[in-house]
Amino acid sequence: MSLSKLNQIILRKNALQTFRICTSNWEIKRNFSSTDTKRAKVSQYQKPDWNRAVSEAEKIVGYPTSFLSLRWLLSDEIANVALHLRKLVGSNHPLLKTAKTLLYNGKNNMQAWGLIVLLVSKAAGHSPDLPDLEQDKAAGVLHSQRALAEVTEMIRTSHLVHKGLVNLQNEEPKEDTGDMMFGNKIALLIGDYLLGNCCAELGVLRNQELVSLMSSAVRDLAEAEFVGPRDNQNNPLPARPQPSIEYKPLNDVGLEPLLVSDALGNAQAEWTLRHVLSAGSLLGKSCQGTLKLAGHSYEVQEQGYLFGKHLALAWQACLDREPFSPGSMEPFSLVCAPVMFHLQHDPSLYVEIEKGQNDVQDVDYEKIRRSVLQGPGLDLTQKLQKEHSHAALDVLNQLPPSDARTALANIIAAIRDI
Amino acid sequence: MACLGSTRLCVRVQEKLCQLGQSPQVRRKTFSCDRFKFGFLPPSRTIPERKNLNQNVSQSTVSNTNSSISWHPCSRPEIAATARSFSTLRTYQPGSLPDYKVDPYQLLEDDLKDVYLDIRKQLRINTHQEELYEIATYYFDGQGKSLRPMVGILMGRAMNYHMYKDRSAILPSQKEVAMIAEMIHSASLIHDDVIDQSDFRRGKPSANVLWSHKKVTMAGDFILAIASMMIAKLRNDDVTLVLSQVVTDLVQGEFMQLGSKETENERFAHYLTKTYRKTASLIANTLKAVAMLAGADDDKLPELAFQYGRNVGLAFQLVDDLLDFVSSSAAMGKPTAADLKLGLATAPVLFACEKYPELNPMIMRRFQEKGDVEKAFELVHKSQGLEQTQFLARQHCQEAIRIANLLGESPYQKALIVVADLVLNRMK
Known part of the structure; x- marks a missing residue:
């Protein structure tokens, strides 16, 4: 064996180890939760807490559904990626940050998306005439539903990774452009790899309606990146507030693309449209899809869509509020609900927003934060969040009581409380 | 006759x-x-x-x-x-x-003239956002070679003729597969543009020069999503599986292009697998899907179609790699020696390095040192590399022709033979 090959193998091993160390925390938790499946009890009386809600919910469906499982770590492509990611350490390509958030088991934890799909699957049950072979008896979900949960996570991750590309076009050549280009290349390939795997996994399920549904979710995610004005790095800016536009609730069940122009300029309509495209559609269609796999009627599937959509929107509203909690200095997005509501209330602030046309960093965030804190934006956001939480709970309450249903209710409660 | x-x-x-x-x-x-x-x-x-x-x-x-x-x-x-x-x-x-x-393009003129129009229609009904539509349709301007839809429809008709004799009209589903193939191809072109930072494609500025990289990437995802929705609409589980294999292959081929192998033998095998995944798989699997839609009872005919497509695809890429060394930028619509500049060792280089081992270290460092590209370019021309590449391409074309001859005689089957010839002798 030649020296460089040996070297390569050592490198690859190292890369895998770094990956493993990052995930080990999470692996321990997984082992713990799978052995405890039987004894899992859902706490209903304690104060809702995000981490507890999620970890208890994980026990109900057997084990967490992360695609970051061992088979992924051992696949050739991922090992290759890990190797290349090492080259990026030291550069400040956003891909590293994305990778970290994927592994970080915090509040915005990614795994929760697949988890919700599985909980919905279990809470709704499936038709009794499905063969035993296709069921995961212990967890009460179908193997196909587990695969779908995985696809949901892969699509979301792929989108986040592609979103994290750096736009190098308008930049004059700098020292780190090479690194950035390489980072872009890897990010693009990882995203494509995940999408390719989604195609393959969905194909195996042999359900063409499901393929349509999930493909349309991918389409919506891509569309989300084109809504409204953008700066040079494609960061979103709110559209100019238009006081006259009536709020039209979206009619978004089905495969049709959403009309964008109608919503721009109305805080609630624009916010809803942006986040239905970027999040609600994927979670909604995944929940709809899992009910389809279980053989439920179209009406029930539609309810599944609404549940997923409202849950994702409630979640987003809650995340939007966070940077405005007392004493927080966290950065926020210019299209978050509090800012958009405030703009509607006081359009004169749009002058400040317009400073960010080329680069959102040119906007005086502290000035906006101060204005928002004095205006009605936060209250309106909380109201918005409540509406969506309630809408999700309404759907949930149509299902028969079960552990999975309680777990979903707990997650909604935890969102409300963050 | x-x-x-x-x-x-x-x-x-x-x-x-x-x-x-x-x-x-x-x-x-x-x-x-x-x-x-x-x-x-x-x-x-x-x-x-x-x-x-x-x-x-x-x-x-x-x-x-x-x-x-x-x-x-x-x-x-x-x-x-x-x-x-x-x-x-x-x-x-x-x-x-x-x-x-027979000229296959002329033979299929009616079938082909709508392909781009229909693709644009599909993209149109799937978004209300102008900029996304504009980027997504940028390469569907009818200026490409449209090799994939052409071979797809040709194989469809040849298969239909082979199985049902004179009822060789193309099925709508087969035409859709031809469209899907072109869409997957374009989605991968758009992503390739971002990866390679190329400036020109098909004689016009490439998409990544005109729009932000993030948007171009998203437009690629969008095209893929629409193609996938169209695949699903065919309501054929096996066809979906065959076509989803293409997407996986494309990405894996792209990954293979990132690494290089140590020994010459390994390197050539690596190159061929990469070429199959990046180029031939799309053509081969498209043709397979088209044959399946013709209603074949067993795997035999789809397998024939697959092998024909694989050989034509490999030959196509080999000739492409060859033209990168001999053609002028004006004819190609993109800069030449582009592969070397990207650090890629294609067949002509791999053949040349049998005679000039000094190419080996250059391949390993991906032609990154000053003067590497020029030196490699010169050595390839001095060696038999180009002839050997041509020879290999010809072998694949002959195999494709042999396979095409197994099908029932029809103008379309004859055109399949002409296509193999066109692929080998094309100038751009």
Whole structure:
């Protein structure tokens, strides 16, 4: 064996180890939760807490559904990626940050998306005439539903990774452009790899309606990146507030693309449209899809869509509020609900927003934060969040009581409380 | 050719009439088209018409060759010339239709002219956002070689003819697969542009120069999503599986391109696998899907179609890699020696390094040192690398032709043979 090959193998091993160390925390938790499946009890009386809600919910469906499982770590492509990611350490390509958030088991934890799909699957049950072979008896979900949960996570991750590309076009050549280009290349390939795997996994399920549904979710995610004005790095800016536009609730069940122009300029309509495209559609269609796999009627599937959509929107509203909690200095997005509501209330602030046309960093965030804190934006956001939480709970309450249903209710409660 | 039954000959002539556009005798054209659709022609009635029909063919062929040059960039003057000379031949010797020189683009003119339009329509109904639509349709301007839809439709018709004889009309689902193939191809082109930071493609600025990289990436995802929705609409589980394999292959091929192998043997195998995944898989699996949709009972015909596509695809890429060394940028519509500049060692380099081992270290460092690209370029030209690449491509084309000859004789089957020839002898 030649020296460089040996070297390569050592490198690859190292890369895998770094990956493993990052995930080990999470692996321990997984082992713990799978052995405890039987004894899992859902706490209903304690104060809702995000981490507890999620970890208890994980026990109900057997084990967490992360695609970051061992088979992924051992696949050739991922090992290759890990190797290349090492080259990026030291550069400040956003891909590293994305990778970290994927592994970080915090509040915005990614795994929760697949988890919700599985909980919905279990809470709704499936038709009794499905063969035993296709069921995961212990967890009460179908193997196909587990695969779908995985696809949901892969699509979301792929989108986040592609979103994290750096736009190098308008930049004059700098020292780190090479690194950035390489980072872009890897990010693009990882995203494509995940999408390719989604195609393959969905194909195996042999359900063409499901393929349509999930493909349309991918389409919506891509569309989300084109809504409204953008700066040079494609960061979103709110559209100019238009006081006259009536709020039209979206009619978004089905495969049709959403009309964008109608919503721009109305805080609630624009916010809803942006986040239905970027999040609600994927979670909604995944929940709809899992009910389809279980053989439920179209009406029930539609309810599944609404549940997923409202849950994702409630979640987003809650995340939007966070940077405005007392004493927080966290950065926020210019299209978050509090800012958009405030703009509607006081359009004169749009002058400040317009400073960010080329680069959102040119906007005086502290000035906006101060204005928002004095205006009605936060209250309106909380109201918005409540509406969506309630809408999700309404759907949930149509299902028969079960552990999975309680777990979903707990997650909604935890969102409300963050 | 003499052994061809007169019925078959007439059918073929009439089919051609259907294919060729503005025939001066419109009424007769529609008449024969209708009859062709019913698929049954009593020989006694058609034989007297033969001479007349043939004259029609020759007239319209002549009038069409000129227009075909302008409508398709891939058609070359020499082909048009042969078509013209053969068309005169046809008038005098109606018995020996020289259809082995048939121009596939001309044969499929009607089928192909809508492909880009239909793709744009599909993209249109799937977004209300102008900028996304504009980026997504940037490469669907009809300026490409449209090799994939062309071979797809050709194989569809050849298969249909092989299985059902004269009812060789293309199925809507087969046409959709041809569109899907072009869409997957374009999605991968758009992503390649971002990866390689190329400036030009098909003689115009590439998408990543005109729009932000993030948006271009998203537009690629969008095209893939729409293609995937179209695949699902075919409601055929096996076809979905075959076509989703293409997407996986494309990405894996892209990953393979990132790494290089140590020894020469390994390197060549690596190169061939990469070439299959990046180029041939799309063509091979498209043709397989088309054959499956024709309604084959077993795997035999889809497998034939697959192997034909694989060989044509490999030859196509080999010739592409070859042209990167010999063609001018003007003809290619993109800069030459681009592969070397990207650090990629393609077949000509790999062959050349048998004679000039000093290429080895350059391959390993991906031609990144100053002067590497120029030196490698020169060594490739000094070696037999280009001839050897051509030879390998020819072998694949011959295999493709051998496979095409296993199908029932029809203008489309003949055109499949011509395609293999076109792929080998193309200049751009």
